[in-house]
Amino acid sequence: DDGRPTVVFLGRIDEPRKGLDVLLAAMPALLASVADVRLLVAGPGDAAGPRARLDPRLRDRVDLIGLVSDADKPRVFASGQVYCAPNTGQESFGIVLLEAMAAGTPVVASDLDAFRRVLDDGRAGRLFEVGDPARLAEVLAEVLTDPGGVTDLVRHAHTVAQAYDWRTIAERIVGVYRMVSGDGRVSVASS
Numbered sequence: 001d002d003g004r005p006t007v008v009f010l011g012r013i014d015e016p017r018k019g020l021d022v023l024l025a026a027m028p029a030l031l032a033s034v035a036d037v038r039l040l041v042a043g044p045g046d047a048a049g050p051r052a053r054l055d056p057r058l059r060d061r062v063d064l065i066g067l068v069s070d071a072d073k074p075r076v077f078a079s080g081q082v083y084c085a086p087n088t089g090q091e092s093f094g095i096v097l098l099e100a101m102a103a104g105t106p107v108v109a110s111d112l113d114a115f116r117r118v119l120d121d122g123r124a125g126r127l128f129e130v131g132d133p134a135r136l137a138e139v140l141a142e143v144l145t146d147p148g149g150v151t152d153l154v155r156h157a158h159t160v161a162q163a164y165d166w167r168t169i170a171e172r173i174v175g176v177y178r179m180v181s182g183d184g185r186v187s188v189a190s191s
Contacts, residue, residue: 002038004036004037004038005034005036005037005038005081005144006037006038006039006040006079006080006081006082007023007030007037007038007039007040007080007081007082007083007084007140007144008039008040008042008076008077008079008080008082008083008084008100008105009023009039009040009041009042009043009083009084009085009086010042010043010068010073010076010077010083010096010100011043011085011087011096012043012044012045013041013043013044013045013046013047013050013064014045014046014047014049014050015045016088017087017088017089017090017091018043018086018087018088019085019086019087019088019110019131020041020050020086021050021053022086022088022110022131022132022133022136023039023084023086023133023136024039024050024053024054024055024058024062025133026086026133026134026136026137026140027039027055027058027061027062027137028055028057028058028137029133029134029137029138030136030137030140030141031057031058031061033137033138033141033145034140034141034144034145037061037144038061038062038063039058039061039062039063040063040065040076040079040080041062041063041064041065042065042066042067042068042076043066043067043068044066044067047064047066050064051064073099073103074099074102074103077099077100077103077104077105078103078104078105080105081105081106081143081144082105082106082107082108082140082143082144083096083097083100083105083106083107083108084107084108084109084136084140085097085107085108085109085110085115086109086110086136087109087110087112087115087130088110088130088131089112089130091112091114091115092114093114093118094109094114094115094117094118094119097109097115097118097119097125098118101124101125101154101158102158104154104158105154106125106126106143106150106153106154107119107124107125107126108125108126108127108128108136108139108140108143109125109126109127109128110127110128110129110130110131111127111128111129111130112130115127123153124153124159125153126139126142126143126153127139
């Protein structure tokens, strides 16, 4: 971490529906608003295509680091001031959003149904119009330049992420068993 504002992308870099090209198209406008911004791109796939399409002005601002382990994901999220999920469609949930939220990293994501649900209609993360690089650049700039506004976003995101924690889910399931069985002895073992 060199102290520059950093946007993190984590996803399959050669899968068009993950939206890396939308994020790369947003970078020149974002650079005009946040002069020292950089982009950290992590994930599997062939980096040759995105690297070849990269605007020459951005080459020293985009780091393509490749595949990261599950153990390293929290560190990748924490290395950025914002996590961006510019996906263009066909998402059934948004586990990567929850991972970023659990790491305390603000999220900016495409306004897909699945993402909107995970981000509590924009209260746990900022949403932008799917496939709109200009709007993405604006939203990223807002998040990167308004640390006060990000605090509430991160706080709400943490609450949302906790609701998806396995221990919380297990307690809910146990509650259902207690209700239907009338047995107050059912519990989740402590870890």
